Amino acid sequence: MKNTFVHTNASLGVNITLGNFTTIEDDVVIGDNTCIGNNVTILSGTRIGANCQIHSNSILGGIPQDLKYRNEYTLLEIGNDNIIREFVTINKGTISKMKTLIGNSNLIMSNAHIGHDCIIGNNCVIGFSVGMAGEVEVGDWSNISGLTAVHQFSIIGEHTMISGLSRVVKDVPPYIMAANDPLQYLGLNLVGLKRRGFNSKKLEEIKAIYRILFQEKRNTKFAVQLIENEFEQTIERDKVLDFVRQSKRGIIKGYRE
Structure with a gap:
């Protein structure tokens, strides 16, 4: 030394x-x-x-x-x-x-x-x-x-994948893959989730939750209520809902029109 x-x-x-x-x-x-x-x-x-x-x-x-x-x-x-x-x-x-x-x-x-x-x-x-x-x-x-x-x-949720050269100015919910500018939801982080034991049924559940969250035309608050009413209570559902409700900066955008 x-x-x-x-x-x-x-x-x-x-x-x-x-x-x-x-x-x-x-x-x-x-x-x-x-x-x-x-x-x-x-x-x-x-x-x-x-x-x-x-x-x-x-x-x-x-x-x-x-x-x-x-x-x-x-x-x-x-x-x-x-x-x-x-x-x-x-x-x-x-x-x-x-x-x-x-x-x-x-x-x-x-x-x-x-x-x-x-x-x-x-x-x-x-x-x-x-x-x-x-x-x-x-x-x-x-x-x-x-x-x-x-x-x-900014808050980045668990099990997320953010692509290189990204600019994170909004919160990124759990379980997803995000890319583009402005940063947007591109689907689930399937590779990472499968590696960590998420089965196909669970992946379909999370995907369906995000389909409502990011495609609901009215507003995020309504989408959250819809998810809470239509999906049975699971750890993953509640983590997504809690994340969105607690976000102070707002979450990233969904699918581009």
């Missing part, structure tokens, strides 16, 4: 690998069996779980790029089994949520940026050079393809 600096107040687990020219500041906690590459900077207030891979030139726990930040004590919390590739930057939180949170078993590809107070679930793929502004939420098993820009406060 050449010119590597680890602050005496940092807490490192067992079997930690550190690359050359890496800096670990005080008030950092790193779990067992985590591998950290060359020229990585891990700043105060960062918590990293076990069995993670942090590749070269990443910067974790940087000061939020947000004018409301006033040096309050906030955190970046990263779970277990994450792979963070080269040149990734992840900022810690602000007074809004007090932390940025990355779950478990995520792949964050090179040059991606995750802003302050974001919440990333588990088993997500954040593609090459994805730019994610502050306070974005991403559900479990989501896949955001390369060079996508995500507007602040």
Whole structure:
């Protein structure tokens, strides 16, 4: 380890690998069996779980790029089994949520940026050079393809697939594939859902729900009522309905006319 600096107040687990020219500041906690590459900077207030891979030139726990930040004590919390590739930057939180949170078993590809107070679930793929502004939420098993820009406060539901070069300025409901500009519903994320055990009956149910949601000519509120009345209560139905009802930015568009 050449010119590597680890602050005496940092807490490192067992079997930690550190690359050359890496800096670990005080008030950092790193779990067992985590591998950290060359020229990585891990700043105060960062918590990293076990069995993670942090590749070269990443910067974790940087000061939020947000004018409301006033040096309050906030955190970046990263779970277990994450792979963070080269040149990734992840900022810690602000007074809004007090932390940025990355779950478990995520792949964050090179040059991606995750802003302050974001919440990333588990088993997500954040593609090459994805730019994610502050306070974005991403559900479990989501896949955001390369060079996508995500507007602040946007919510991306679980099991979604967003195509590369997309611009996310509205909320993206769960289970779907989205593409085009403006971003729109293109159908279910069939490949991902089948991989995770959704059977044909369940896929048809979700597809029928979205057919009403995105093709109902009156308004979204009426479509939600129609779905609630016509479909028996299931986990998937309720997740879609709850997502739409709770959306503050509004959801993406459906089929183009």
